[in-house]
Amino acid sequence: MTRRPRKSGLVRSAAIICLLVGLGPVTGVAEVSVASPFTDNAVLQRDMPLPVWGKADPGEKVTVEFAGQTKSCAADSSGRWELRLDAMRASAEPRVLQVSGQDSKRSFANVVVGEVWICSGQSNMQFAAKSVPEIRVLERKAKGIRSFEVGKTVAFTEQDRLDGQWVDGPPSSAVALAFAYFLEEAADVPVGIILTCWGSSSLEAWMPRDMTESVPHFKTMVEEFDADARTRDRIAAILKGPKPWSQADDVFLRRQTNILYNAMMHPLAPYACRGLVWYQGERNTQSMFGMPKEPWFSRNSGMLKYGETLGQWIQRYRTEWQNDQMHFLITMLPGYYQEMPTGPKMGPEHPASHSWAWMRESQLKAGELGNVSVANTVDLGDVKNVHPKDKLPVGQRLALLAVRDTLDEDVVAEGPVMKRVERQGDHLVVHFDHADGLTTRDGEAPSGFWLADDSEKWVEARAELKGRTVVLRSADLAKPLYVRYAFVGKPKVNLVNEAGLPAYPFRSDSFAP
The missing domain is CATH 3.40.50.1110 (SGNH hydrolase)
Structure with missing residues (x-):
């Protein structure tokens, strides 16, 4: 039988300190520990390398086993160890994640990906x-x-x-x-x-x-x-x-x-x-x-x-x-x-x-x-x-x-987003991305639009839907220059796309608050 070498005074001191601060009992060798997010019932992220880490005696070999993989590393001089499992496909099959040190073993059940x-x-x-x-x-x-x-x-x-x-x-x-x-x-x-x-x-x-x-x-x-x-x-x-x-x-x-x-x-x-x-x-x-x-x-x-x-x-x-x-x-x-x-x-x-x-x-x-x-x-x-x-x-x-x-799925995930604002004499035209089926929830004219010129005085706009755009006018402004949409504390808005998702707030001015 091969006899293990005696632990150094440094390692013995570290073990005593662990006991004194309540990190667990010391029985000759500190048990290998695993980071807090690893417990029974864990979900591991699919399709990317998986870091697994914890603490052990400095230099101790630690082995992690899961889903047919076996990876090992040695704890560094501070006792920290970390390795990476290879990326895995999703699986709802409950499996055991096992972490082994020289004289201790931890197992976590019902782990999925x-x-x-x-x-x-x-x-x-x-x-x-x-x-x-x-x-x-x-x-x-x-x-x-x-x-x-x-x-x-x-x-x-x-x-x-x-x-x-x-x-x-x-x-x-x-x-x-x-x-x-x-x-x-x-x-x-x-x-x-x-x-x-x-x-x-x-x-x-x-x-x-x-x-x-x-x-x-x-x-x-x-x-x-x-x-x-x-x-x-x-x-x-x-x-x-x-x-x-x-x-x-x-x-x-x-x-x-x-x-x-x-x-x-x-x-x-x-x-x-x-x-x-x-x-x-x-x-x-x-x-x-x-x-x-x-x-x-x-x-x-x-x-x-x-x-x-x-x-x-x-x-x-x-x-x-x-x-x-x-x-x-x-x-x-x-x-x-x-x-x-x-x-x-x-x-x-x-x-x-x-x-x-x-x-x-x-x-x-x-x-x-x-x-x-x-x-x-x-x-x-x-x-x-x-x-x-x-x-x-x-x-x-x-x-x-x-x-x-x-997940790279082809779904509509955003409401209309302002693409550009076009000035046309007495009105502005707002062009939108993500604007297929641009409409309003209530069938009324779009609400929540305000106009201003260089005076920085804001007036409510009269808005009209035209295809993927909204046309804005106001009797109070001969030449509107800027628009703010839903740029208030609690806006009353109704502009959506065909997926029913609301238009994002925006402002085209650069006025300081």
Whole structure:
């Protein structure tokens, strides 16, 4: 029999430390561990290499077996190991994923292969499926959907592990469930949803700390957070204290900078997935220009800087996931109106008001990146309720985009998109893409169009459908120069294509807000 060499003092010390911090008992050799997203009932992403990773003794050989594949690697000097399984076709056949170390073995049962999406954001992503009757019906009909819901917490530094496990059933989120249902219906493969979201969270809450190098306002926010001993002490006390947290403590945690990413997103990377569905932005609408002095929880990008920041965030996540093709589905903020302290106060239907129209424009700016799609919800929402219940069409439209843009299916997934605006004397002609069967839902003239000249005074337009175009006039303007469509807080719009999908909001002017 070959005798194993004695472990070095360094390895013995590491084992003792693991015991002291509660990572598990030490019995001579540390058991091989596997990253948190690997549990029973997991869904693995089809058609792409699959990273599998975890911890073991430095230098220890780790072997992963699944679906006829056997791959091995050695843990590095820090004890981290990572290997990649070859890409596999979708399969609903339940199989066992086995991970073996030198003296230990982990097995995960009922593992399938299909489409995996992360669903993240704030309260409208968290919004419960049980609160939407139309989606509760889907929950009962769902067959091939599994979910992994990440426990809500924060951390001062990037974590390796998180709370959660795969279950053979749909997610609790209304939007995530509807998205998964229609995606599974179209793809006919298992669909796995990783739900990691928390109400009131800003984009900056989900940003890794190293983005301070490229995002100036985020650098300021992190520096302020680091210097705020009172806030950091309160966070530490909440984390050490009893659960459930009080409502005040819960809100305090989720409104912080960076620390949601550390605890609820970083441990997921680089779990193979098709992409990430992002329903967030309400928190960043608290100002137009960003970083107001008060209240503290309003310190973020604001609406105008959100688009550029979101684009950088997307690129950074692709780096984290080691996948420059990782797809992002952005959920446009729906109709709603809150009076802003800046700008004219003209109400929810006037394009001169400072409103969520500017946030939607920022979200569409991120859509200019490759492998990013924006689901149009401008016809949805509630003028007074920031948490509208019309979540079913949101999930449907996100799924249509995923089917077209990631599964390469020939489906109509977008409503009309402004292609160009033509000036013709006393009127403007708006030309659209994705405009087959251009019509209105109610059979009336198109609504939601406003015109202006260089005076920047906006007047409602009289609109007329002509083929794939809309012709705009106003008795108040002899020579209109610019048009805004649905560029208000809560627009009343009816323009759709033959698929019933609404036209995207736009403006042809470059006036500063």
